[in-house]
Amino acid sequence: MSENAGSRNPLQLRDQPETCRTADAEERSAWQRVIGRFADNCRARSLFVLHYCTGCGAIELPPTITSRFDMERVGVSPMVTPRQADILLITGYVALKTLKRVILSYEQMQAPKYVIGFGSCTINGGMYWNSYATIKQLDQYIPTDLFIAGCMPRPEAVQEVFLELMRMIDAGKANAWRDYYRNYDHYLANQQALFGPQWHTPTDIVAEAKHYGLMGPGTTGPHTRLLDQHAEWALDRIPEDYPERGENERSER
């Protein structure tokens, strides 16, 4: 935003955050729009799924992949690591311990990425609604594009949700992953509520959001400041054990 006060719209809020999103170049030029359209088209037709088989629902996936329903017909194929995958498929209840791994896996995936919650357990806790050890709503902790209701959903429902996701991607509407960058503080707050203020992951979401121009009004906030505090705290601890490393990291900062 320009510092020239004279050209400023008086109706504009005075303290508009500098993270206010301006359209990036690729959204402006017609040529880039054509390319973006083509890319969305290809994205919709090639989906690599990381099955996070936490609950009972995993048993419905083999028929979905193999000869009876054959997902590969529509370009959906299983992949084995989060780095390679586009879809994170959470099949069922998520225990607190599991949630940590789910978040780590989700953050390792490369955008655009999509999350599908599979079964009632991911929607409202399902039959584990009063368990002390499972979370109730998956989309409070990671942004979820689609849910499949049912306990457990049949392969037809799984296919239907993949087709729906394809329609959404093709129309450029499957943007939940942007929400994780734009409202990271909100998701982090919910994560910290479960795992305590020390909770942090190896992936620096704020830095990624800055780098790729995905900052939003809620990217940083009181909860991401806790992350910074934690980093400070960790740096203060380092010199006792590794004096040289502490020196290097300090000078890098």
Added chain:
Amino acid sequence: MTLSLLAELIVMPLIAFVVGLALVLMMRRVRARIERRIGPPLLQPVYDIVKLYAKRTQVSHGIMHDLAIVMLLGGITTSVCFLPVPGLEGLARQGDLLTLVYLMMVPMLGLALGVGSCANPNGSIGISRALTAMLAYDVPFVFVVIGLAVAYGTTSLPEIIAHQQSGGIATWGAAEMPLLAIAGFIAMHAMLGKEPFEIYVAPAEIATGPMAEMSGKYMGALFVMQSFQLYTIGALYVTMFLGGGENWLTFLMKLFAVVFVSVALTNVYGRYKTDKVIRFMWTWPTGIALAGLALVMMH
């Protein structure tokens, strides 16, 4: 002269890429049919590659990781230029079979350098297995190459093709030296890194090994490499033992036939253990290749 050579150097990798994509599609369709599925649509390999290159975020693990991809793509595109196809010779007269054998190792070495900087244990295990596999299949393969060189008195690929085409099927390498052809087939099947020699990918065991940390464009480059690899290895086998191509039709037919046999075999085997792969490669194909070499030398 130089201009036409330059044009060939651009056209040959392009052809190889397009044919390679078709081979990848065939591989996936054959696997699907054997599992009684329908398989992916016609343009699936293209969608996959475009999708991977269109990822918004990337993870690089340092300069070595980036350079590895350059080395890998450079290695495969260069080796394609040394492989004569009907009507296009490229650099085939400047290099020979030995050059090609060298160049075909470059992508794997590049991958090793890149994966080494990822610090992923699955990747390190995978790449150590990949290099072990290379050690295993290169021994019989080198004997096959020596056998060919002794039989034809040359290692120049255009001359080998000309000799095989001089008398129809009876002068094909596979007809004149069946033992070498069998050993060569096993060794080159192992080069593809498919079952039963799939030790370094092993998705259920080490999470695709070298590919575990590859995301977005890096993975896209590996998909491109896969299509080139199918083409290079298939075309090299056709050149060495099936008389090369008289024209594009016969060349493509032979190429698809060779790769078809290979990928069909893939689907009926499980995966050998690493030590079993070495033991197998150093006994059976190596033994057959040595016997073939002895026969060739006695003639």
